[in-house]
Amino acid sequence: MTGTPEGNRPATSSSAAALPPPSADPNIGPTLISAEQIAERVSQLGAEITRRYADRPPLLVGVLRGSLVFLTDLMRAIDLPLTIDFIAVSSYGSATRTSGVVRLVKDLEQDLGGRDVILVEDIVDTGLTLRYLRKNLAARGPASLEVCTLLARRSVDVAAQDVTFVGFEIDDDAFVVGYGLDANQRYRNLGHIAAYVGPGQ
Numbered sequence: 001m002t003g004t005p006e007g008n009r010p011a012t013s014s015s016a017a018a019l020p021p022p023s024a025d026p027n028i029g030p031t032l033i034s035a036e037q038i039a040e041r042v043s044q045l046g047a048e049i050t051r052r053y054a055d056r057p058p059l060l061v062g063v064l065r066g067s068l069v070f071l072t073d074l075m076r077a078i079d080l081p082l083t084i085d086f087i088a089v090s091s092y093g094s095a096t097r098t099s100g101v102v103r104l105v106k107d108l109e110q111d112l113g114g115r116d117v118i119l120v121e122d123i124v125d126t127g128l129t130l131r132y133l134r135k136n137l138a139a140r141g142p143a144s145l146e147v148c149t150l151l152a153r154r155s156v157d158v159a160a161q162d163v164t165f166v167g168f169e170i171d172d173d174a175f176v177v178g179y180g181l182d183a184n185q186r187y188r189n190l191g192h193i194a195a196y197v198g199p200g201q
Contacts, residue, residue, distance in 0.1 A: 022190050027198025033168055035191040038179060041167050045148065046077020048165065056116045057081045064088040064106060066122030069180035070150045074120065085110045089129055102132040112140040121149040122180050127161050134162065
C-alpha cells in the first residue's frame with residue numbers, strides 16, 4: 001500500500017550495494033503472476049474504468065509507494081482525460097508488523113470536493129490502512145470514492161471493504177514482491193510478481 005504495505009514487508013539487513021540484482025537474487029522465489037498476466041489484467045481494469053466513468057473523468061489517487069507502478073500502467077489503460085495525485089501513509093515505521101496506528105506521511109495536493117475519486121492500492125490485506133484512507137478522503141467531499149487494488153488477500157471480503165476493482169487474489173500467507181511491491185524497499189522494479197523467500201518472511 002504505502003512504502004510499507006500491510007502484511008507484506010519482511011526485512012532484510014544487507015546493504016543494497018552488496019546485494020545481487022533482482023533477476024539473480026536467491027531471495028526471489030517462484031513467479032506468482034507474470035508480466036503478461038499483469039498487462040492483460042491492467043488493460044481489462046482500464047477498460048472497465050473507462051466505461052464506468054465515461055461521463056465523469058476520475059481523479060486517481062495513488063497510495064505511495066507500492067501502487068506507483070500499477071497506477072502508471074493503469075492510467076495509460078484508461079481512455080479518459082483523468083488527473084492523478086498521491087498520498088502516503090504508514091502503519092509500520094521500520095518494523096515488519098503493523099503498529100495498529102496509521103500515520104499520514106504525505107497529503108494530497110488537489111482538492112477532492114465534487115471530484116470522482118478512485119483510490120489506487122497495491123494490496124488490500126487487513127484493511128487497516130484502507131479504512132483510514134476511505135474515512136480521510138470521504139471527509140473531503142468527493143462526489144464519489146471507489147477503490148482499485150492490484151492485489152487482495154483471498155480471505156478479504158472485498159465487498160465489505162468497498163473495493164470495486166480487483167486485479168488478482170493471492171494467498172493469505174504469501175509474501176510477494178515486484179511490480180511496485182517491496183521487501184525492505186527492494187524488488188519494486190521486478191516486472192512480475194514473485195514470492196519472497198528471503199529472511200524475515
